Amino acid sequence: MLSDLADKNDYTYLDAVGAGLDAEMDRDPDVFLIGEDVGQFGGAFKVTKGFLDKYGPKRVVDTPIAETGVTGLAAGAALVGLKPVVEFQFADFISCAFDPIINVLSRHHWRTGDAMPVTMRAPFGARLSAGPTHSQSVESYFAHVPGIKIVMPGLPEDVAPLLIASIRDKNPVLFLENKYLYRRLHGQGKVDLEPAELGKAKVVREGTDVTLVTYSAGVHQGLEVAEELAKDGISVEVIDLRTVVPLDIDTVVESVKKTSRAVILHEAIVHLGMGAEISSQIQEKAFWYLDQPVKRVGALNIPVPSSPPLEQAMIPQPEEIAAALKEVARA
Amino acid sequence: MLSDLADKNDYTYLDAVGAGLDAEMDRDPDVFLIGEDVGQFGGAFKVTKGFLDKYGPKRVVDTPIAETGVTGLAAGAALVGLKPVVEFQFADFISCAFDPIINVLSRHHWRTGDAMPVTMRAPFGARLSAGPTHSQSVESYFAHVPGIKIVMPGLPEDVAPLLIASIRDKNPVLFLENKYLYRRLHGQGKVDLEPAELGKAKVVREGTDVTLVTYSAGVHQGLEVAEELAKDGISVEVIDLRTVVPLDIDTVVESVKKTSRAVILHEAIVHLGMGAEISSQIQEKAFWYLDQPVKRVGALNIPVPSSPPLEQAMIPQPEEIAAALKEVARA
Amino acid sequence: MATSTPAKRTAAKKNTDNTSTVETIASPDPELASKLTPEVLAAIDVKDTYANPPAELSDRDPELLKKLYHGVIRGRAFEDRMHSMYRSGDLLGSYYSGNWHEAIGAGIMAAMRDDDWFAPLHRDVTAHLMRGMPPEQIMASFMGKAIGPTGGRDGTLHYGRLDLRTYNPPSHIPANFPVATGFAFASKYRGEDTVTVAICGDGSTSRADFHEAVNLAAAQDLPIVFVVQNNQWAYSTPLPLQTHSATFAIKAVAYGIHGIKVDGTDAVAVYDAMAEAIERARSGGGATIVEAVTMRMHGHAEHDPADYVPREMLEEWSKKDPVELLEKRLIDAKVITEDEAKQTREDARKWAIEARKIAIAAPMPDPSNIEDGIYAE
């Protein structure tokens, strides 16, 4: 194994991305990495450090700055049987590949029956004072478009299994890595390299009073807040969606039928964020079970500010999440 | 006046776009048109036929095929005081300008305080057997992003007032013209050239049993179905949003508080369509008034098929709308 | 003819009024082009064979010439059929005529191997047919019929079949260019000697996809040939409003690859250019932009009367019918006889009529399963 994880019993979220990539490249010679500065440099966040030496320039491909072109290249390579893993340096730059992603990648299988196994990795999210064009949550840009899967792991132990599953999946998969979590979160033991099933949510904390539906960094915020609220006697069930498209609404609805109350949390802007779809579906499928309106907690309807006090005011904070859960649970 | 509407008492949806553009160009020398084939050819749908002769090549600008470049050009021109009206030949091609629209146009005023008065006109929508990449409803691609207004007129009489208001607005405005309606819909009398207020919905039919929230082609489908249902004794209130961002949720909520039942209709795919946001907000703001879950009617979660029987099966049909309204009104 | 900017008004005028020689018209900026002496072009790895006389045929492989001939004849027969089907209302929408592009398609296909990869755009019927796409399937695509390559899910010009190593492109032009670099990348990755050929139009060169794909292919040394069909119009937009480049072949300079400008109405010349470019790509010599000059003789699509195109320009170009030219030359060179030519044309006509029958008889698709296939399993 490439990373020095082999001997360790502790790994970061970032390590897990590397371990997943490494395992899959090792196993399958059709998998290759492509992106800006992924080779000798190991990527802006050093996820692919050492890969060039191990796999050589054929399978670890540094490109010109050309998000449209590289995404299209990946589509072509995938159509003829390779399994490209594209790295976007920051998820924000995926805007430059919006056109090929929706018009070339997403629709191709439905139109023709040809598989399109492209994995697109992108570090996303706020909390690093990186400002409006280096901090975006991009899942809503793509979630309306049929044919793309969107995977957003929160727990370090899910990262590699979901990444491996994404690479093996025959469809375009957007794999969104929360860059704030990269080095802040640790998993215990060895990295699990068994593929997970895409499209399956996970109840990461059981509870009875209110359901918190979330994903990515929200899982950690949610678990922390749930722990706090437990002291107040409020029992929160926390669901980690893991894959936001396809959405495992059954797990969500089942929980809401039990708790009768739901809060949705994400770092993305509330307006037409994933919470809008989830809230609508809960309401469509469990209306008669609801004791309270479903509440959405997310970022304010503004770009992600750069300066820390502004950024903090924009993205959901623990107090706000706690207040929402209390309000919904107690009302 | 450029078009021969001056002497007529009847105009099409398409005529109204031309009349609005003409009136505003006539009034304000800073307004110019730019896009592919808008000049001598008058645009793919002939909206700007005659404009080159009247306004000359300085103000009616034929460009290379360069949606990214032209949108950026419009941003620069707007920043220094001009008022560009960009025509996308089909709304589908706006995907090629996704990056500048969200990262250059939408955030600029919030970041800097400089106004960004760019109007982007795009004929959108299905029902013309034009297939997956000539028939998209694109509003959801942009509605999550703060700073853009999205205007989607349904009634011919609203077209020119909304277009004029869009051009005068100091913000990036996406003006989505339903190309299926272009020549199918007629307005009576003279084209109204007084600007409307953006962000204001209109109750286009009053009713008491159920609220139908819709926009663009949905308004006509909705009014027809409402007429039918009236015969069955079901009284439908039809709301034309006219501007989907900003969303006039107050008008919607007021109506739902009255009818206690709501259906949302659009031609876009249901999954993370505007209906998701509207449904969530109704539920958040009028939960205790709702007698039934809010229902969404829209397209299936697939690309727009080309062949007529497939296309019809994909987009909402009157029977489906009627059934949804009946179900919600009667349950 | 009025065009969009005062400066370009003159350029376009100069360009479209000066119809005495078709050569002049074919460049976005004839003045710049005139500075490109053979020495200058050689220094920048660009070749201009456009003004060359038709290639000598006597020492050519007759099988190759016949292949080209059959290709253009079938292409033309198919085009004729589609035009009449459009007029008689058989089609759902419009048709994008490939008239005067037949020699380009035939030249490309005669130079490609079956296992090479092909990424066409919207005027490449001749190439598709030579590659093995059944004519009734193409017709079905324009009719929304179940037997079309996508079963009516996509339509009109969006056809292609991966089993024929042919990409099925979406509307956005030239989205096929980046995809084509992926095909070429895979060939190199696997150590195969297959080459990819992608086609776009003059207007398509202005777009992101053209630039990023060509630069990427060059930077990665991919085995690929980019064909620019310079038919002098992009919808209603004439060359001088599209770019100020002297030619399209010379755009190769910006990417450090090779450029060849060739007469797109001369099937043999196109074949030669493609054979050279493909051979170079196959042997690891890098990418080429082949500019094939022709004229769009119809509207952008059949619904477009194209009254923005000067009549004289059409008249001038009507003398350069690539099918007639090739036929005459082959008869003169005694590669075929007049009778054989007549028979070939008649066979092709019947073949196209037969295809229409099949397409007409085919059912419309059944909507019951349209939600299937969003994801590959």
Added chain:
Amino acid sequence: MATSTPAKRTAAKKNTDNTSTVETIASPDPELASKLTPEVLAAIDVKDTYANPPAELSDRDPELLKKLYHGVIRGRAFEDRMHSMYRSGDLLGSYYSGNWHEAIGAGIMAAMRDDDWFAPLHRDVTAHLMRGMPPEQIMASFMGKAIGPTGGRDGTLHYGRLDLRTYNPPSHIPANFPVATGFAFASKYRGEDTVTVAICGDGSTSRADFHEAVNLAAAQDLPIVFVVQNNQWAYSTPLPLQTHSATFAIKAVAYGIHGIKVDGTDAVAVYDAMAEAIERARSGGGATIVEAVTMRMHGHAEHDPADYVPREMLEEWSKKDPVELLEKRLIDAKVITEDEAKQTREDARKWAIEARKIAIAAPMPDPSNIEDGIYAE
């Protein structure tokens, strides 16, 4: 040095190992570049002054020379301050060093009029300062302070002020290029003789925005100058992996505009190139790509140790310090004295320290109104 494709591995090796002359390194493909004789370049409207000796100073306007000198000295003083602020943790994130880019900024600004339009990118501090951006505002942008040009809403390198006719770009490179064409379009629309200057890096030329903007500007005959700062690296990517173009100036050929390649460490040479290009644009002669060659002497940003850059390459380029070079030449030419030089440097140092004080003392922004301003009223 390992790079991404086997073929390019050699190219990059050749490119980065051959550090004996800085001239060779400056081209993505030295072999191709060597074919570009002056005659060839003249035919395609490209000028290469890169290898020229430093311009003769004796008959120059001393005011111009002093302007350039003050510009680079302040630029350098500001850079020094920012580097030390980064190290001492004053900044929120990283800093994108403009060392060795000072002469480009100064040359550009000395050639521009105040009423011209400017669309910079991320290494253009010297130009910003000469244009009137207060140094504490730039610092504040990297510190998230309320006095920054966006009041902390945007940060780091995203600054600029429309009242200084300077665009404030987003991260996406080079998004400023299309916007710049809009500035130039407006000048032409209004019949004003103002010119727009946009800057991007070598890596930025690979992107959609570069291509569409430059082609659009050419097709519309806009009064604009596109500066490509070829500092030989785009993050960790060396020139041969970025493009196979012989030079960046020669990319002008693809758009039928003018190209000039110039030594970006020679402020006077940059001024000359810019003056020529701006004058041409102002008088209706069309657009120019000016390639200014220099070296990125730090990492992409300060957090990047840049160990992918060969040490010899840095050593070689350390001899070409644009500030020292200019100072020495001005002293030799007696435009300034040694004492004046010393004083100027000391003044600049104090000025930068003073700016830091203001920036440090400035408050962080108040979040209470962050929801305001989504829309202009």
